[in-house]
């Protein structure tokens with residue numbers, strides 16, 4: 321064991337030492353990657369040397385380095401060192417955190433951790449929740465709890481055909497996982513009302529109230545509002561306090577998709593932006609985004625833990641426990657979609673123990689400051705245009721070679737810049753679609769990123785932008 325583990329640690333150290341100078345990706349077509357990394361399963365086991373050489377190919381040579389300081393695409397956390405190290409221990413010891421009796425320490429740690437986050441959000445002393453695979457699942461679980469509580473009939477037993485159609489309220493900025501949840505929960509994607517946004521891309525509560533009333537008058541049952549704390553495109557925060565008012569008045573479940581922006585509650589300067597989130601019935605947030613934890617780690621919180629019991633509890637005859645005699649605690653496999661579960665919480669718990677929440681708050685605040693720094697550089701540079709106000713740690717911008725160019729051409733050019741930049745591998749950003757406009761987008765949820773990395777991103781965009789513009793326009 322020692323020899324393999326020591327070599328694996330050596331490979332990780334080699335990775336961390338070389339990370340800043342590595343290409344972020346070596347983009348190659350799927351067939352080439354397959355040929356390079358896929359092996360037949362051997363009849364007899366490989367030596368440690370062969371295995372480690374293979375892992376170097378898979379992870380470093382042919383991987384994409386999402387933890388690289390110049391990787392600022394999508395919303396992808398960078399991965400913490402304590403988290404990576406303790407993942408080996410969690411897998412090594414291999415408790416099953418579905419059942420309390422199979423994981424007493426792990427179950428208590430996870431519940432304590434989740435309650436600690438609920439307190440950061442100000443959700444009240446009773447609030448609880450659990451870790452799940454990511455934002456898609458966290459939103460699904462929150463909306464499942466909403467469905468089973470709000471519908472007014474036994475949805476789990478009788479299905480969705482047994483009552484009037486339920487409706488979910490969102491905006492065109494809400495992440496597509498809400499549609500996926502509506503589909504999976506049997507509501508259908510047409511049940512998601514995409515409400516208009518204001519000029520700052522925020523949900524408009526006037527339109528929300530009107531739509532709820534109209535749906536109720538039409539015999540539909542308003543179920544939940546999905547407000548977003550940090551939209552994926554621009555980091556916009558819906559007016560959470562106003563949404564909470566409407567939900568209370570209309571008796572609709574308030575769910576907040578804080579998958580990206582939730583960790584802002586740890587930063588003193590950003591926390592006020594999330595005012596109103598404490599009134600949510602459920603919150604989804606992702607430690608694997610802005611808490612820098614490795615994939616995968618999502619979290620769902622509910623104000624009243626009974627809602628998770630109501631939504632998920634089942635009784636398997638082969639799991640028999642005398643709780644009175646054993647003093648067993650809560651089995652987390654009873655409260656969510658997964659039955660057997662790993663000790664996912666350990667990487668998050670250990671990262672918080674190793675760094676402390678102050679360091680987290682300071683770094684989150686620094687990421688947001690870097691996004692503002694980027695916006696300022698964009699505004700200073702020729703041929704760059706800020707495309708949206710900075711929201712949390714997201715900066716959207718466009719390369720605009722000269723004034724007066726056709727909007728369609730600018731979208732095409734920026735799309736090409738993004739594609740070439742991702743193939744190039746020195747820096748890595750993604751895009752946002754703002755109306756019809758294709759723009760470039762950097763999201764800083766990377767504890768390794770600093771101002772010189774931001775400058776490097778803009779330099780590469782300028783270089784590729786000039787080349788591609790001259791190729792495209794002749």
Ligand SMILES: Cc1ncc(COP(=O)(O)O)c(C=O)c1O
Pocket residue numbers: 394395453454455456457459495497548550551552577578579580606618
């Ligand atoms: C606001 C928001 N919600 C949900 C998701 C989906 O999260 P995941 O990819 O972890 O499932 C994302 C992903 O970026 C997001 O930004």
